[in-house]
Amino acid sequence: MIRRLFRSFRNFVYEIDQLTRFSFKMVLSCFGRPIYISETMEQMYLIGIGSLFLVVLTGIFAGQAMALQFSNELADFGSKNYLGRIMSLAIIRELGPILAGLMVAARVASGITAEIGSMKSSNQLDALLSFGVDPIRKLAAPRLIALVVMVPVLTIICDVVAIVGGWIIAIFLSHITSTTYLSAVNERLTFGNVFMGVLKPVVFAFIIAFISCYKGFTTKGGTKGVGRSTTESVMIASISILIVNFILTKVVFSFLKGYL
Template sequence: MASVALAVNERLKKMVFEAQGITAFAGKVFAKVFAPPFYWRDLYEQIHFLGIGSVYLCVFTGIFAGQAMALQFSKEMAEFGAKDYMGRIITLANVRALGPVLTGLMVAARVSSGIAAEIGSMKASNQIDALISFGTDPIKKLAVPRLLALFLMMPILTILTDTIAIIGGWIVSHFIVHVSDALYWTNVKQKLTYGNLLVGMTKPFFFGIIIAIVGCYKGFSSEGGTRGVGQATREAVVVSSISILVAEFMMTKGLFAILGW
């Protein structure tokens, strides 16, 4: 029993130190966002790689999540004679919560691990030291462009996932549940309110920050060569995914309070 308590204590301590490390690292990165030099080419490359390269993920996630959700809801809603409201529930669920969260988790899996692996490998092969020896600040050169790229691209990717999910919902509604198209799209439009869009579109900016900061932090803090890089990659996905879920809950609570819902 004592050993279990000790292990839990150690784990908690590690989590607190980790949170402390990530926060301090985030502070360093934010402090350098507006300070020259600006690496525009790196920003453009990261937008292309992290953002455009994640489009296919959002398309697959959106189409299957939308269809699965429509199938799940259709049976229950039909029992209450409410299947005509499919458009509402699909839009509401996707725009407010599922779209941002699914996009965040998918991008975290692809990008956070990639960032940690790339920066970790650079560290293991002395490329980070080489950058410093050439008078380049590695945080400015590597972390800031990735942060900005994800900050800018996450909302766009979320809009894409939301849109595709709503289309996925329509496919099921039209071909399987046989809901009128006009009714479906009217319901979709009715739920695309400023409030719902605000709740859904504020989160991706923060999810982008979380994915970039965790990925970069894990890469920069990796130790022990290739084994360390593997560990950093794994931890980047776990930490960023959990952080996204925690942030989702806290932000929903906060935004609901602001909107008086």
């Protein structure tokens, strides 16, 4: 039992070590030549446009559900006019980044791992090497850049859509005036809140890129292995996003309390 625990711990440390080394290589490969511009643009399109519908859909319904819950609760205290403030805070700081991060992790991380993993199992990565092409630079770097650009953009879209969802509930169900709701939202658009709302998706993008590419590049065991890597990739990326979200919230609270 103890031996098994020790072995699991050793494997965990080994994996973390390998992931860290791989992540370093990925970041370094974004600099220097050749730069794969067309691949990066293609990935931006696939990640950004491909995830847009999903993010908009989840954003609007999550925003409405939240507004409904908050407005009912606030009504008990006669504070319905604060709905905009709470929505603005909750969505920009937490809900937007988390929702967009998890949606992209589910949709994009699985795709990246499956694509790179099946290339690995059919020797295509070795073929790239034999043609003098660095697979990390060719495949991983464009995906990293595309994610770092597109996840914050998707998050901002998610924020806007969720606030609009809340606005619909505020107007038609909670009977708050549009001006009251929007000015309350605007009041909480402070530097600290917006900074936290943009910092988080950037970090989540790195997490999704590192984990999904690493899992793809280390896939073993043919098609079954590709399936296993894909599942693990989504699972690890999602859990990591939730854990890192908590840590980032704590860190930002510690350092930027005055700006929040």
